Amino acid sequence: MTPFWNWFWHSIAFILALLIGLPSFMIRRMVHRFSLHKPIAPGDVRSVRVDGRSLQPAEAQQVLAWFNESVFLLRHWGPSGAVPSDGPTLRMELAGSREVRVFAGTKECEVVRTDGKQSVAYQVHAPSLWSWLRMQQAGEPRDGASAEVTRAVASPYGDKEGLR
DSSP states (O other), X not given: OXXXXXXXXXXXXXXXXXXXXXXXXXXXXXXXXXXXXXXXXXXXXXXXXXXXXXOOHHHHHHHHHHHHHOEEEEEEOSOTTOSOOSSOEEEEEESTTEEEEEEEOSSSEEXXXXXXXXXXEEEEEOHHHHHHHHHHHHTSSTTTOOHHHHHTOOBTTBTSOSOO
């Protein structure tokens, strides 16, 4: 093989590698940019309330950690206000005019994320947060329960630790 053909085929291989690798990088960037469920930085949170009651800082940090650990399941394509109205509402006011509301659904958490006038409703898998919201509905630890009490909440899936 002459040096010309050697350089020619190496150039073709390089161009093919770019054409195959670049789109996957761009797709990954687009998925991250347009994903619905994004973690919330603790510095962005102005207040955390459950049915109008402000949470203590330790309890608010635990609830925020549960929210950030949750897994996105599906987006609700109907009206964004179509979420359960019964039960407690966890409301996190963020910097700017952003707000996140979390409701305990049948077995998963329903989330409504509002950014100004635009709202998006979706569902996340967060067993600890779901159980904690159900405990709030039952009225058990309404006086600011400690993190140890809320951590000992049973999973909504029985003895299992959620979906594995």
